[in-house]
Amino acid sequence: MDIESAQHWWQPVPGWLNTASYGLPPQQAIDELAVATDDWRTGRVSWEGWDTSTARARAAFARIVGVDATDVAVGSQVSQLLAPVAAAIPDRSRVVCVDIDFTSNLFPWMVHADRGVRVRTVPVSGLVEAAADADVVAFSLVQSATGEVADYTEVCRVARAAGALTVVDATQACGWLPFDAALADVVVVGAYKWLMSPRGTGFAYLSPEVRDRFRPIAAGWYAGDDPHGSYYGLPLRLATTARRFDISPAWLAWVGTAPALEVVEQLGVAAIHDHDLSLANRFRAGLGLPPGDSAIVCVDVPGAEDRLAAAGVRAAVRAGRVRASFHVYNTVADVDLALAALTR
Template sequence: MQIKQAQQLWQPHEGWLNTASYGLPPDPAWAALQEALAGWRTGNMGVTGEGWDEAQARTRAAFARLVGVPEPDVAIGSAASQLFAPVAAALPAGATVLVPEVEFTSNLFPWLAQEQRGVRVRTVPLAGLVDAIDADTDLVAFSLVQSADGAVARYADIVAAARAHDALVAVDATQACGWLPFDAALADVVVLAAYKWLLAPKGTALAYYAPELRERMRPDAAGWYAGADPLTSLYGPPLRLADSARRFDIAPAWFSYIGAAPALELLLQVGVPAIHAHNVALANRFRAGLGLPPGDSAITTAEVPEAQSRLERAGLRAAVRAGRVRVSFHLYSSEDDVDRALTALTG
């Protein structure tokens, strides 16, 4: 599917420049969610929500294709920090975790929460992350794209340095997956919240857990949905969990996954490389209009006096992060959106 064809499947108000805060649903996702809400209201979703379960399976499969990993290595949840938590709990006492100093806390607090066991968290500037990896590093945790300013991490270089020191690699891909092509299998764990660039409702989160890493992890949050066969795991012992990454699932937020499946499948139809080219071109058009050099991200920040109030007066929606206005462009964004923002900021 071509970009222009796909853009007909959105109904945004003009001036939405804030996908880095939350993405907008395409029509198929919105329609599926409305149908599910109607079925819930009238009791027509089945006795155990069979149709809802199909949606999580479709979401899991689409995510596996998007990031290039086997479907059995994918777990589902509701928040990024929840999916990082069992990895953090599996670190040996006294382990050292290396994190960029301005890391979003979903990929920071789970490691800090282990400090009572002697786990040490060391922070360094993102630009110095590769050089800071040493023999004392047990795990490197970082966002593939930084939430605060859109900086794209040196993924391959970080992984290579970590492997040279036998360190694990934990990636938060929340601000990357859906527009930035990358190979999740290079890392040991890749986690994301899907309500941003994957255009899913809030309450959807996905994780790739490498098989070797899963052997170290304990499914402390296991419930019926982590069972080898969830519908026969409703009552009584013994413990009978899935052999795959599904043993780390929590029961999905049904409505959220109803909306997620069509959104991720649409992204697959368009293709992440095409979306990447579209998004970065718009971001660089914006940067050029402000006299900034081109970048490699769909997220751009800028220091412009009264920038946010100027955008708001023009009916444009963006965000302020780390003291700078942050704009972000996705599949449904257009050159008109960019030009309106430039007029507001430079006029």
């Protein structure tokens, strides 16, 4: 199905240009959540049926980013998914990050300063060069503050040649930007933005080549080889796959996540990319800016925040600039509404 034909699956109030803060759910997710919420209200069912959504979502995510589902762990937030990775790096490791990166991919490394872990920050444009002299390169594929897209393939290539661990936060990319997760060692994604899921679900691709270095420090029953046989007592019996890093899922959040990811699959990330980029570049052109490569556009326009709000356009302000973000449910009318407000 093409995107224009599928847009009836969403019902946004015109002017929502803030997917970089949170994505809007497709009707399929709302329908499944409505059934589950009513079942919860009445106590009609046991929880195991809701948990099948976790397996569906894991499988869909793996297909979207081109990896095996056995190499994907599920969790709740990016920093939680990164915690066992950061805890496992050797003392005095040299970590390179981006100077304006979201702190969920900065703080997990910085809290290990007491054991000599040193975090150095560089601009996005300096990542390739810095990757050649690091033990860990941790960066967002797309920057939250600016929309800048990193040279993912080249950073991973240089880091691998240098023996550095590559850790990528793809939260602002996954769902609109095609990429091969297997190029990196670790890829973490919060699903509530471009994957249009309820907040509180996330994924980590953990390459089998590096996974054994990490300790599953949040292990519980859901990390067991057989979760339903891991409720009580000894011995320790963890999964041999990336599932050993799972945390027990918040059921209803995963009920909404599985159908949302399946919609992304159905439409195709490549098609979504073309749609989103076309709208972003229409917006840029209307402001006299050259074309870009990101679905996130940050602009400096006097009084922009107030002008957009008065026109009913919901965008964000990040690092002192207005940030507009364009996704599958947006239309040319949304772009033109924002442009009319900003260019009056």
